[in-house]
Amino acid sequence: MGLFSKIFRTGIVSEAIPSGDPDIVHLVREVDARSRRLLGRALGIREVDAGSCNGCEIEISGLMSPVYDSERFGFHFVASPRHADLLLVTGPVTRNMEVPLRKTYEATPAPKLVVAVGDCAHTCGVFKGSYAVAGSVDQIIPVDVFVDGCPPEPADILRGILTALGRSPRA
Amino acid sequence: MDSAFGQLAVLGSSLVLMCGLTLLWRRGSSAHIAAFAAQSVALAATAALIAVFTGSRELWLVAVAFLGLKGVLMPILLSRMDRRLGGPRELEPYVNTATSLVIGGLLVVLAYIVTRPVLEVSRLPTRSGMPLAMGLIFVSLFVIISRKKALTQVIGFLALENGIALLAMLGTYGIPFIVEMGVFLDALMGFLVMQIVIYRIQETFESIDVEQLNRLSQ
Amino acid sequence: MPSPAGYAVAIAQAALALLLAPGLVGLIRLFKARLQNRRGAPVWQPYLELRKLFAKEVVVSTNASWLFRAAPFVVFTSTVAVAFLVPVLAVPSPFDAVGDLLVVVYLLLLGTFFLALAGLDPGSAFGGMGSSREMTVAALSEPTVALAIFALALGAGSTNLGQIVARTMADPASAVSPGYLLAFGALFVVTLAENGRLPVDNPATHLELTMIHEAMILEYSGRYLALIEWAAWLKVLLFFSLLGNLFVPWGVATALTPASLGWAFATLIAKLAVLGVVLAVFETRVAKLRLFRVPELLAVSFVLAVLAITVSFLVR
């Protein structure tokens, strides 16, 4: 019973998403209206770690926490790209992850979006030029939105996804 | 009126029995102690129920005694013992959990068959609970046989006592208070003796896994 | 006795069940979100998901055969067929004579059977794992279901759902009889197991190795996935209706008047909401069991069913 009394004492802790720094989120491609309408309120997210240091993953796991609560926007993380509408890719794409990333993209049914999270995904970050790195995410699969930061905050990642969907953070 | 009484008595008895079956299901000592406490409370409630319908003042006393002694005091003693003994929380029983649960279910059916002759002559509205009380006695015996940990066996022993008390209440509308107290004190004595024995076992073997006693024969 | 109105109501209640099912799941998710101190998605979120899935492309494995494509239809069909048999709003339904409680159970098994086959079809390791586990759980929960049916049929003298409901309404005391309560407990555990809820399976898991139901459908996408998900949600609603209407039948319409149907609808929503809260609270409280502890849980439900039989059948 202690559990439930604590739940009731705590109450809802989800916070509104602040508008934040506009330089962090880069929209690469405009998403068409039909996809926006379909995916805007019901989005399955598949997270792909293409070789990141796991810093971004720690922030991404914050999305599901009560504070950021991505579910209120209709997002949920799914277990298979077949169920996904959006790939959340992190890290510079290493040579070993190049084919798996392509395969994941291929396995995802259309219409689909790609959001690349973190500086590494955009520019390969400190791993740039390494023999083990195949390139940034957009060199492997088409990217819709980049979210910069090392690592980006959960709120920024949420803003990135919302931007990809053409939605404002206020919702 | 009688039928509602009967139904409620059966309901109480099944709750008492289900707490007994929980001993077969759960593994942790604390869960066993909690199950025993819940069982005692259900037993007290059943006693109170019979007291209400029969207007027996003595049974009220019994109910209060059950609640206080078995529902509160005993669990506290048991928890203290558990803390003092420490050791592994879980032990694999002789018979695996799923099988023992199925055996428990069959024991209840057996109890029904055993009590069948009594049921046929009894006209008490509470008679339908008697097979369940008998079932609890069987199940408690099974707990004592099949579990390795001494503490669980003690709890099984106490549940057995609960079963006897329940059977007596349902069958005769309550044993006289004095008798019940005698039985209870008996059980308490047994408990204390077992407690001492268990501490001894632990000191000697550094474990309360009763399987260790096998070493005595070697 | 079956009148055109009777058929209309029977078909309408099946359609209603189909339409309400996503809402029920949305409600459970919302309750669970709130219990996690989250705001959570709106109740209608599952409808949006369905709309999305129906509009999406389907990706099928190169190894998959026609069975993979047929399975979602079979699963959906068998579940919807059950919706025609389960008393959601009104009894007796003209379809009551078509199938009884045993038919309900085995129709659901039909869906499970095909879904498990579909899990094996693309040749993925996850699918096989899910199928194996799903069939294990389904097989082990079967005896409990059969005994619970036995207990219910004893009271009503029939396995037909309409009869059971009618009988309980005629004799309200039987609903609180220990036999019914124990059978309710047994069926509640089976509901958890059959619908892949905690502590048997976690509907929100992302880890393939812990999955049961989800692992079988990892290969599905688009409209096929939509059909399977919808069928799974409908199954939750049907189990809830069974729990609600068989054991607490008040509110179920026995006459086809608008007033009684309206009242039946209101009580149905209330029952579903209550059971949804119970499920959410329960799922918040318990942790998922290891796969090999699941038989123990099912053994508990089996013992409950045995007790239900003992109490209601033997002690009379």
Add this chain to the structure above:
Amino acid sequence: MTSAALPVWMVTSYLAGALAACLFPRGRLARWLTATGAVIGGASALALAGAELMRSSLGGGQEAFHIVDPLSAVFLAVVGAIAIPAALYGVGYTRAWEGRRSLRMPGAMLNLFLLSMSLVTLADGIFWFVFFWEGMAISSYLLVMTEADEPGTVRAGNWYLGMTQFGLGFILAAFFLLLPPDGSGDFTALAMHAQTLSPGLRSLVFILALIGFGSKAGLVPLHVWLPSAHPAAPSHVSALMSGVMIKLGVYGVLLFGLRLLGGGPAWWGGLVLVLGAVSALLGVLYALMEHDLKRLLAYHSIENIGIIFIGVGAGMMFLGYGLPALAVLGFVGGLYHTINHACFKGLLFLGAGSVLHATGTRNMEEMGGLIKRMPRTSLFFLVGAAAISALPPLNGFVSEWVVFQALLGGSAIPQREVAVLMPIAVAMLALASGLAAACFVKAFGITFLGIARSHEAREAHEAPVTMQVAMGALALGCVALGAVASAMVPALGRVVAGLAGMPPAPATAVGWSLGLRLSAPGAVGQISSLGILLGLVLLLAAIPVALWLFRASRALRVSDTWGCGRIAQTPRMQYTATAFAEPLRRIFAALYRPTEDVSIDFHPESRYFVQSIAYHARIVPWFERYLYDPVIDRVTAWAGGVRAIQSGSLHAYLTYLVAALVILLGLLLLWGG
């Protein structure tokens, strides 16, 4: 042609088929001639049984042959109905033998096997019954030994012969005890005489008969021959053995229990019920561990025989308690399941035969992906798998439903401590059918779905047309037998009625419309299998229409199986049959007592690199090891002792002969005088 000519047709065509096989042992003509004999024979048997069933159910008409009573007609119909597709299937199946094996023995024996099975059901006296029973045993033994060059066949044949003779001993003993003083072996005379026997003796007769026929039916613990003998036979013979021959064990129990002894105390039924429930559960549990497709099916025969005996046992119990209405329900459930099992098990064995034909192996771990290579066979096998898993609306479900209903009626039994058996049987039956579904997901999924696991499976070919037609007919039968439940149940009710004083009008009242309504006291249920079938078909058709109406997307793309982005998918990444059954193997470890050994070959340079891993998992064959092996050891030891008298000298043998003669004469003098 009058129906009186049918028995003649039946016998003649079977014999002609056998003769043809002897005369033309090779070539296409031989295969067709043998099959034609069997098909015509089967058709005549079916027609004969049908005529009798019509007569008995419609009443009136004249009794064409008093030798056929309704009960034997049911079993005769089963023999005939499965004989036709099995013989047809044989045409295609035996083509592979061309040039390797002569068709003489198998062709002749197939016809003789069918003939003796048909005539067993028609026999009306001890002599002919035992004669044909033995004919059936010998011909089927020879059929099992057809592929004696395959490993394990001889051993299987020995087991089979041993068990069947063991059973025959008990059957003979049972008949012997029933024999009236005048020595008339007529069944009617036997039945009359049985009424005069003491209850103890009657029970002894029943127990003897139960052991004898139970060993033929494959009741646990007398089932051990079945899983080895059925798979060893050619597949169309397996279908006949599993689908038909073991049912004659059921016939035998019914013959003794109802016709000859006229019912008995309730504990007979209780015994049958318990044996049935145990067989049902153990059969399916052992089937789950089996990865040889035909052995798996053979274990399922044990399961289904168990279900049949649950129905029969419940019926006998109700009869013992004077509840004829419920008793009819139990027997009807048992008989209905007998027919259904013949249909779907025949189908499944034929399907397994096609797989064997196409891949040359029975090991499921080497199959996979056959649904693409053999689309029709796999569809038919799927129908059979769904039917045996008791999935509505197919026939297996309907008969299990009737058995369930009979058991639910158990509350009417006045003696509550006995009535407890009923819910326990319900639970065991439910568990068995759930596990059967799991097992057939394994059997179908591993064999036909996924990616081919071996070269043979990749190169598999669809079965010849004759084989497909045979399987298709049985698959249709599975659907049809389920759909016509509302006609089958009352018809079977009338078959049972009249036996052992059960009410002539079956108490299972019936709505002829769509539904089937059972209303025995204590058990009332109503279903309409036709309604379920139609409903499912309609709904199934409605979904694509609805999808089209609501403009659901129709885009479809073919891509790799999702495997977490791994580079290549190989067949070895799939779940295997062993892996599929692993959870259940662990859960029922107390029964299986599994042993596993894993041996890993490491790379010589480093233990971090593995060259190969061998994994063996075995289960303890409980009955063989603890029940049969000790007995066999004892017998072998004893036989070794007896060898001492084998001196090899002719004089010694003559001495034995003379000694035996003297002793016999002495005995005669002692008693005769």
